[in-house]
Amino acid sequence: MxxxxxxxxxxxxxxxxxxxxxxxxxxxxxxxxxxxxxxxxxxxxxxxxxxxxxxxxxxxxxxxxxxxxxxxxxxxxxxxxxxxxxxxxHPAAHALVHAQDKIVMRQRLTALGVPCPRWAPLPDAAALQRFLDEAGGAVVVKTARGGYDGKGVRVVTRTDEVADWLDALGDGGVPLLAEEKVPFVRELAVMVGRRPSGEVRAWPVVESVQEGGVCSEVVAPAPDLDATVAQEATALAVQVAQGLDVTGVLAVELFEVRDPDGGSRVLVNELAMRPHNTGHWTIDGAVTSQFEQHLRAVLDLPLGATRARAPWSVMVNVLGSRHADLADALPAVAALDADAKVHLYGKEVRPGRKLGHVTVTGDDLADVRARARAAAAVLRGEEPAGRPAAATASTATSGGAA
Amino acid sequence: MxxxxxxxxxxxxxxxxxxxxxxxxxxxxxxxxxxxxxxxxxxxxxxxxxxxxxxxxxxxxxxxxxxxxxxxxxxxxxxxxxxxxxxxxHPAAHALVHAQDKIVMRQRLTALGVPCPRWAPLPDAAALQRFLDEAGGAVVVKTARGGYDGKGVRVVTRTDEVADWLDALGDGGVPLLAEEKVPFVRELAVMVGRRPSGEVRAWPVVESVQEGGVCSEVVAPAPDLDATVAQEATALAVQVAQGLDVTGVLAVELFEVRDPDGGSRVLVNELAMRPHNTGHWTIDGAVTSQFEQHLRAVLDLPLGATRARAPWSVMVNVLGSRHADLADALPAVAALDADAKVHLYGKEVRPGRKLGHVTVTGDDLADVRARARAAAAVLRGEEPAGRPAAATASTATSGGAA
The missing domain is CATH 3.40.50.20 (Rossmann fold)
Structure with a gap:
């Protein structure tokens, strides 16, 4: 229970x-x-x-x-x-605090030697000015608590762009921190499951695409990822799970940054100690889903296999829709692609809201990605990209039993 | 809804x-x-x-x-x-009657030209004696209505073995029919989904193993099945779905019989117009499960792909258990095999009762079958077959984090 x-x-x-x-x-x-x-x-x-x-x-x-x-x-x-x-x-409060407070998280990861963006707590405006002077140009200011999906995050070049947050500090407002604006080439994520008795299993490293601070697409595994970097990312996620005594599933969001020598490495961006959007592909694409693994882990049951079930899985979020009810689009999305795995959340439609997702798995990444995007577009009430209206009409009239 | x-x-x-x-x-x-x-x-x-x-x-x-x-x-x-x-x-009453009444089913299938075992309605004991005389030896007597999982079925060589059923006929009891005892080499099954608007999709033909009239194991696809016989079985199932105007999913249980020339052919044994035990493997082994397909079909949504997701899937039923509660066996079954997909039904344990099932998928049939059987044995509270107690004890002590 x-x-x-x-x-x-x-x-x-x-x-x-x-x-x-x-x-x-x-x-x-x-x-x-x-x-x-x-x-x-x-x-x-x-x-x-x-x-x-x-x-x-x-x-x-x-x-x-x-x-x-x-x-x-x-x-x-x-x-x-x-x-x-x-x-x-599970996870226990002493682990969960690292997903609740970004300052505590940065302090602990730094102590563990986990690579992070350069960062500093911001007790006052002067501290932000010093960080801006050192970083040169734009930096990221975050509220230490309460942020999600791009909320509580601002990219600034001057202290007055977060004057409201800085003013609130004196009145017992949310603590702030600054982070360098990392020139990443892309974002990666690693999900791991860990039981109280210690067993840890990681899923393959994925690439996540963000739009306005919200995850829009996940490709599993991350395409063209250097095997060494993949191992490094996985080892980091396992290290974080163990170092912070995380139980249940943990999402470690990473920046992949290019080194001057042309290689790349990863920095930890964010942590989440729960099932996470970057793990939704596992429902249809892995032997064990992140949701099953979370239950197994918090119940201290032996963990399930985390292997991918297909060479490629692409998950596309449905963020807002022109449909009054997402269920209205079920006939169209089912007609579009018999392979698309549709997940609707039963939520009222609001602009930009996470209403559902689609996962497509297969052997060819370009095909799988195009199909997942097209299915998500239909759920959003848009014409699938690259599929002219004429072709759609023709399909509708010549579709026979469909 | x-x-x-x-x-x-x-x-x-x-x-x-x-x-x-x-x-x-x-x-x-x-x-x-x-x-x-x-x-x-x-x-x-x-x-x-x-x-x-x-x-x-x-x-x-x-x-x-x-x-x-x-x-x-x-x-x-x-x-x-x-x-x-x-x-x-859905399915409509005019279709459902064929799954409710075996005499109506045999009459209709015979009219459609679908190959069935030799059969006859049994209005009285004399009719059974004639059928016994013609068939020579043992025949199968069934109640036309109300039977399932081996109930309402008797193999007899004399009329007095169903005297109780024959006596009841005169008092408005359940109608009876006799069928030849088919010398089948194995049992096969085909699941199909069909929408009201006509679209039909069939899953691969499977082999089902019965114990005491109850399905115990399903292998998908049926091993070593002649491609022509597979096509014939699939075509028959589609013909039945269309001929009987079935909507939703339909299970067609088949006998595979050896012809004198060494080839084989199939006869229809039973029909079920609902998700069926022979389709449980589709949850973990096919792009679309029989349960999703049933919902899509009865809602007249376009159907999902029925392709297998792995070369082999084996589903083993858990029929009864030595455990007081099947959930007590979760730690052991999870420790045994990280790939086993366990499905528990939340039912009280009773001897022989269908309490859950396990599906394993993979590339090697012998391995997949052995693992599915071993996992089911653990859920039944038995030592997995072929796994001596010593080896189990050694695994338990050397399992580390598990």
Whole structure:
């Protein structure tokens, strides 16, 4: 029996894995229409900061074997209290803090010798000015807590561009840090699963494409990645999982940067201690999905194989849609591609919102990517790129049984 | 929104597919602890013959786009009434009757020219004696309705071996039929999906192994199957789906019989118009699972690809267990094989009961089969075959992190 804080698509996608394993799930949701509440019979309505709701999540009937999360926004004192009362929590508060607070994360990774962008905490405007002077040009300012999907991040060249954040510091506002603006060639990510008893398994390194700070596409494995760099990235992710005592699945987002000698290396960008968008491809593309692995890991069950099931998997997010309801596009996307694996989250359409994703697997990367993008475009209510309207019309009239 | 009559493992395994497609499911269950009720938030408690319960299943909020089934034991007059009131039902009563009544099925298949075992309806003991005289030796007597998993089937050489059934005939008992005892070399099965608008897709032909009338193991594709026979079997299944106007998925169980010339051919044994045990391998072994395809088909969505994702898939049923609760065996089965895909049905353990299944996929049939059998044996609480106790103990002590 696994209790999950959060009722969004990440908790929702744990449900099929729990069904297969015969594991009872209980989810903490914002309301009865939440993405996860639609597919999990046992849910508690409440917020992650509501002590009574989280306690009900854990102590309901049946009692939870473990409490886990689909997001990091949980009060750590509550978690430590639950552990003291004998309720296992994975990941533990002492690990989770590194996904909650970017300053704590940078301090710890630096201490572990894990390569990171140059960074500094920003106690005041003067500290930012010093960092700007040293870095020369644009730097990235982040709120240490509460940011996600591009929120809480600004690229600045002058301190007055974050005057509001700096002013708030004196009033007990969110701590800030600055990071160099890394001239990366692309973004990579490594997902690993780790059990309390120590077993760790990593999936292949993937390439992730961001649009406006939001993941839009993931290619598994990362194309043309140097084998040494892939090994280095995987070893780093395992080191982080072990060094921070992460239990459950961990996403390590990386920058790949070109060295002067033409080689490349990786720097750690962000961490997430939960299933992550860069791991959605594993549902259809790997022997064990990140959702099944997360359940296995937090229950301290032996982990599943993380091998890819096809040479290439491409996952494309559906961010917003012209359809009133994404389900309206099911006939069109099913007609477009019998191989596309469609995942809808049951969420109301809003501009830019993560509403679903599509994964296509196969032998030819260009084909797989084009098809995943085309299917996602249909779900967004757009004409698939590179498919002229005439061809679409012709398909529709000559499609026979379709 | 799909309403499903039945709350067993077949309805349960529709849930993950519905979650991915964003399709709302409502299931008719025996009680709140039913296999499907554990994983589907929207359920109605009642029996399939309870008009009020089935009506509530269809007319709840939201209203059902279609009513479908995980078993055939539904009163057809109720289905026809619902259709008359504007509620789509798939498969329709005029198709479903062939899966409900073996005499109707044999009559229709014979009329279609589909090869079947020699058969005859049994209005009385004299008819059985004539059939015994003609067939010479043992014949199979079946109840036309209500049989499943070996129930309602007897192999007899004398009429008095079914005296109870024959006596009941006069009192309005279940009609009987006799079939020749086919000297088959093995059993095959073909699953097909068919939409109301006509599109049909078949999965590869599989071999099924039965123990005591219950499916115990399925190998996909059927090993060493002559390509012509595979084509013939697939064509027969498509012909049956079309000829009987089946909508949703259809399982066609076949006998493979050796011809005097050394070749082989197939005869239709049984039909099921729902997801079927011989299609469970498709969850992990095919691009589209039978459960997703059933939802697509009854919603008249374009069908998904039915291609196998690996050269071999072997599914082994867990029929009964020495464990008090099958979930108790999760640590052992996960430790045994990181590749085994385990599916537990959340059912109380009873001798011989279908409690779950395991699928293993891969390149080498002998390896895949041995591993699927070993994993199922662990779930049954037995020592995996061919794996001496000493070796198991040694693995357990030297397993490190496991």
């Amino acid at each position: 696994v209790a999950v804080v959060g009722g969004g698509q990440l908790a929702r996608m744990m449900a099929p894995a729990a069904t297969a394993l015969g594991v009872h799930l209980r989810v903490l949701v914002e309301g009865p229409a939440s993405s996860a509440a639609q597919v999990v019979p046992d849910s508690v309505v409440g917020s992650a900061s509501d002590v009574g709701a989280v306690r009900a999540l854990v102590t309901g009937v049946p009692g939870a074997d473990v409490l886990t999360f689909e997001h990091e926004h949980v009060p750590n004192d509550l978690l430590e209290q639950l552990v003291a009362e004998g309720h296992p929590v | 799909v309403a499903v009559v039945g709350g067993g493992q077949l309805a349960r395994m529709m849930a993950p597919a519905a979650t991915a497609l964003g399709v709302h499911l409502r299931v008719l269950v025996e009680g709140p602890a039913s296999s499907a009720a554990q994983v589907v938030p929207d359920s109605v408690v009642g029996s399939a013959s309870d008009v009020g319960a089935v009506r509530a299943l269809v007319t709840g909020v939201p209203g059902a786009d279609v009513l479908t089934f995980e078993h055939e034991h539904v009163p057809n007059d109720l289905l026809e009434q619902l259709v008359a009131e504007g509620h789509p039902v």
